[in-house]
Amino acid sequence: MPLMLKVIPGATILLILLRIMTALIPVAQIYIVKELVDLVTLLFTQQQAIASDVYFVLGLQALVLIADRFLNYLNSVVGFRAQQKLKYYFEQLLINKASQLPLSYFDRPDYYDQLERAAFGVDVKGFNLVNLILTIGSSIITLVGLVSILLSFHWVLAAIVLVMIIPNILVNAHFGKQKYNQAMTQTPEQRKVHYLLRILHSRSTAKEARIYNYTPYLTAKWKGIFWKTGDEQYDLRKRTDSRMLLVNISQILLDVCVIIVLILFGASGALTIGHYVSLTQALQQIQSIITGLGYSIAAVYEESLFINEVLHFLDLDVEESQNQIHPFPEKLKTKIEVKNLSFTYATHSTPQLKKISFNISPGEKIAIVGENGAGKSTLVKCLLGLYLPDEGTILFDGVDIRTIEPKSMRQNVSAVFQDFESYQLTVRENIAMGHAKIEDDASIKAAVNKAGLSGLMEKLPHGLDTELGAMFHNGYELSGGQWQKIALSRAFMRDTQIVILDEPTAALDPRAEAEIYDKFATLYEGKTTIMISHRLSSCKHADRIIVLHNGEIVEEGNHDTLLAAQGAYAEMFHTQAKRYAS
Numbered sequence: 001m002p003l004m005l006k007v008i009p010g011a012t013i014l015l016i017l018l019r020i021m022t023a024l025i026p027v028a029q030i031y032i033v034k035e036l037v038d039l040v041t042l043l044f045t046q047q048q049a050i051a052s053d054v055y056f057v058l059g060l061q062a063l064v065l066i067a068d069r070f071l072n073y074l075n076s077v078v079g080f081r082a083q084q085k086l087k088y089y090f091e092q093l094l095i096n097k098a099s100q101l102p103l104s105y106f107d108r109p110d111y112y113d114q115l116e117r118a119a120f121g122v123d124v125k126g127f128n129l130v131n132l133i134l135t136i137g138s139s140i141i142t143l144v145g146l147v148s149i150l151l152s153f154h155w156v157l158a159a160i161v162l163v164m165i166i167p168n169i170l171v172n173a174h175f176g177k178q179k180y181n182q183a184m185t186q187t188p189e190q191r192k193v194h195y196l197l198r199i200l201h202s203r204s205t206a207k208e209a210r211i212y213n214y215t216p217y218l219t220a221k222w223k224g225i226f227w228k229t230g231d232e233q234y235d236l237r238k239r240t241d242s243r244m245l246l247v248n249i250s251q252i253l254l255d256v257c258v259i260i261v262l263i264l265f266g267a268s269g270a271l272t273i274g275h276y277v278s279l280t281q282a283l284q285q286i287q288s289i290i291t292g293l294g295y296s297i298a299a300v301y302e303e304s305l306f307i308n309e310v311l312h313f314l315d316l317d318v319e320e321s322q323n324q325i326h327p328f329p330e331k332l333k334t335k336i337e338v339k340n341l342s343f344t345y346a347t348h349s350t351p352q353l354k355k356i357s358f359n360i361s362p363g364e365k366i367a368i369v370g371e372n373g374a375g376k377s378t379l380v381k382c383l384l385g386l387y388l389p390d391e392g393t394i395l396f397d398g399v400d401i402r403t404i405e406p407k408s409m410r411q412n413v414s415a416v417f418q419d420f421e422s423y424q425l426t427v428r429e430n431i432a433m434g435h436a437k438i439e440d441d442a443s444i445k446a447a448v449n450k451a452g453l454s455g456l457m458e459k460l461p462h463g464l465d466t467e468l469g470a471m472f473h474n475g476y477e478l479s480g481g482q483w484q485k486i487a488l489s490r491a492f493m494r495d496t497q498i499v500i501l502d503e504p505t506a507a508l509d510p511r512a513e514a515e516i517y518d519k520f521a522t523l524y525e526g527k528t529t530i531m532i533s534h535r536l537s538s539c540k541h542a543d544r545i546i547v548l549h550n551g552e553i554v555e556e557g558n559h560d561t562l563l564a565a566q567g568a569y570a571e572m573f574h575t576q577a578k579r580y581a582s
Ligand SMILES: Nc1ncnc2c1ncn2[C@@H]1O[C@H](COP(=O)(O)OP(=O)(O)OP(=O)(O)O)[C@@H](O)[C@H]1O
Pocket: 107, 345, 346, 347, 348, 352, 370, 371, 372, 373, 374, 375, 376, 377, 378, 379, 418
């Protein structure tokens, strides 16, 4: 509630007032019913009452009913809007948080579990909690009003009602907690289920699903997890509902006892018919309020634990900012120095980079080569500051990467990744999202030309504003190589001092690839470039080649010196050359 008051103060106060008014209506109704029944009884039996009194009370009843409907309408509209605003507020916090978390979080399964629960808390649960708390508050007010009506007649009636409440709330709170625990333990399996369904439904897997005919296998796997988690949920549901059945039956029996007591009182002349009708109505209302209260309390238990997940997620440490006080050097003057760099992924026990040391001069063109899994991508991710070293340092003109502000780092280093993303958005957005020049057609076209995409641009029906990809209506799907050129354009768009290219031409045809490498010196003139490539012919353009093996540097030099050395590089190069020659 305090949070709600902070985010949407006006709506919160209005909602509280509306709920208080709504809560008092059933109590007012009971009083009116008593008056009405007594007046009508008099009118029917002894013709004593004046008809106008009856009509007055009837009118009052109609007014109260209309007020009730009107309050419900306001509650629904204001509550809906308040919920949307809260959801928006928390979605924004989640987006900010996810964008600030160190990349290492994304390598951990427990992180994904937590993210899924937090996203579920905000999206699906949608801050129902607020509604539930307000409902509980207003139910309690109504309950107090109704119980005081009973109390005004006899304390025994009120005492019986209180006896009804306790088991209901205990059972609901207990099973609310169990349901939450179940959701916690089932998160990894639920994630697996979602993943399998994604494979079974998605466009990107449709080809392989047909060729390899794996749908029956994956369906069986999905079925196994679906029914394992489904059976666990069903068991819990059966236990919850059987306990609730007992509670409800005992509640009805208690009700019957109360009505017997009322009949006895009535028979002894201590009750009017109006009293009897209003008290039995109060009892009925109390029963449904208790049932609702029980469900709400169980739901609050469950929801507040999900909200805790959201708050817990929002509390995760973001990229260390207290140490990051230096801007990236305005213009690299001396060198990038990698000193004794070691790095281990959270899910591994042995390091993927082992005490690596080398220097890069400003403007130098470096190629990193090595077999699959040698650690090339990991090394460039460390150079980009996406992962921080466990040991050793990376210095840019003597400034430790740990102390460089992430924003300033990103303004000076751009990258094309091996697993680049194909955004199902417009060409303009694909290339210039996050760039100040997103509306500057000339700059975007220059980047497109550098990446060798000008031919395609002429075919696009809406030029830079053509939606790419086949996921949405009117999308223009590209080939794998064309998507890679879009990714290259994205990097060209940003005029950074350092460019990192992880397999930048893997999807390009030989001519497009040759074009990029022939123009390499012009395209990246004055920039420090670090490129990973398996096509060793492209490394000829590099000033220096670093050969990685098993997380260590095994060779370093230019193409000619490494060939002459007849080591690992020469062996890889000759193997590739032979295959081309044959
Ligand atoms: N996100 C990750 N989480 C955990 N381990 C990872 C992750 N990425 C890579 N690894 C591990 O680190 C090692 C080095 O991987 P890396 O991607 O750096 O190799 P690479 O030289 O770029 O390989 P390739 O040529 O196949 O792209 C591999 O053994 C891999 O299992």
